[in-house]
Amino acid sequence: MRAIVVQKFGATPELADVPVPTAGPGEVQVALDAAGVNPFDLKMADGLLEGKMPTDFPMILGVDGAGAVSAVGAGVTKFAVGDKVVGKFLTAPAGHGSWAQYATVPEDATLVPIPDGVTTVAAAALPTAGVTAQDLVDAAHIQPDQKVLIVGATGGVGSFLVQLANIAGAHVIATARGDAADQVARLGAAETIDYTRARPADPHVVDPDPVGYRDSNVTDAVRFTHPDGIDVLFDLVSGPADFASHATLVRRGGHAYSITWGADENALREREITGGNFESKGRSAELARLLTRVTAGDVVVPVQMTVPLDAAPAVLGAGSARGKTVLAI
The missing domain is CATH 3.40.50.720 (NAD(P)-binding Rossmann-like Domain)
Incomplete structure (x- = not known):
């Protein structure tokens, strides 16, 4: 599958072909349609997590992602294949992020259903x-x-x-x-x-x-x-x-x-x-509450631009944002 990776901390992000991850026990595999871009992504690439969290290389970047459940591991009860979901794809070991065609995450991580009427692009802009x-x-x-x-x-x-x-x-x-x-x-x-x-x-x-x-x-x-x-x-x-x-x-x-x-x-x-x-601690409950506000029309998701996955290195850390940048996968 295609993904945006760094080969080591401080390396230049690049498009690469990497193996599709499989859903282990208690995990959900998501076929990603969209991924959010955040300042944290550049910090990850530069080594923010070095010494703080185990990391696998090549490290797939990206925290926020939205798509559809494509497989579930043994014991998963909260999600089923075909469910539209959005969440944060950063769990230990780091390096298995959302800037990819597929990603896996534990079902008890920050992952929630996307309500009807909310697009995957809008959902992917929300979590962080x-x-x-x-x-x-x-x-x-x-x-x-x-x-x-x-x-x-x-x-x-x-x-x-x-x-x-x-x-x-x-x-x-x-x-x-x-x-x-x-x-x-x-x-x-x-x-x-x-x-x-x-x-x-x-x-x-x-x-x-x-x-x-x-x-x-x-x-x-x-x-x-x-x-x-x-x-x-x-x-x-x-x-x-x-x-x-x-x-x-x-x-x-x-x-x-x-x-x-x-x-x-x-x-x-x-x-x-x-x-x-301040460091945000919000997880699934908070993300679900925010999605409810979006569904009700109380909160507008300010997507500034949507770019293809391979454009991710060009927009990473671009600065002067006016809303959110989302990768179309």
Whole structure:
């Protein structure tokens, strides 16, 4: 079968022909139709799991995948051949991911049926980014009318987070380039901060760099319009310095989360701010709940583009995402 692999950590991802995996006892084999692309995939290829999880090489990349059950191993009771399913294809040993024509996964891993009306492309975009967004909203216990700042609102996690925070009743402030303001507004943002423009308090910057991320723009712009501060910060892109700047906007007793390990948790605790560096723990129950919201039309799956499997190396780590990239297998 065709798959996208790396021969060792740090190697260039490539299209390869590898054996079709068979379903062992308690396992489900899935014929994959679509696979999601996440920043984590590049980190895996570069060696994030080295020394943390046993890994088989050539390592097939990809975590998120959707398709149909093509075989079941002995003892499997939750799924049958022909079931449409979506899940996370990362279990020990790593290296048997979703960027392939077939993959196997234990039936008790993160794997759930795809409801009628949801395409495999949409489903494949959900597991990592969508569940992370849902877990963040759950952790912050957002209350109606709270002010929530989402830094990095146009990416995969951000696109879901804007919607889910809006559903929770928040006043959502989103950071995005100016030409993406309509996109985040449609997803539920009440305000958009264009981080490429000069901040309101600085009329002297005539031609700011349209590429560089200007942290002071975000912090000063939000403080200019919300001098009393915000209740919740979700920072999806920043390093420690920028996160610390954004966290100054959060009122004492509020919540601040980083998914890039940019938070100084001791500094947050000193200001009685809950949160810190966040890692999603959501599994099948959370994924099924998110799919229910998609089926009901409450959450839109923001697929930016769909590309063939062999294009995966070109889109891996491309950056500047506006929604999700999905591989058509």
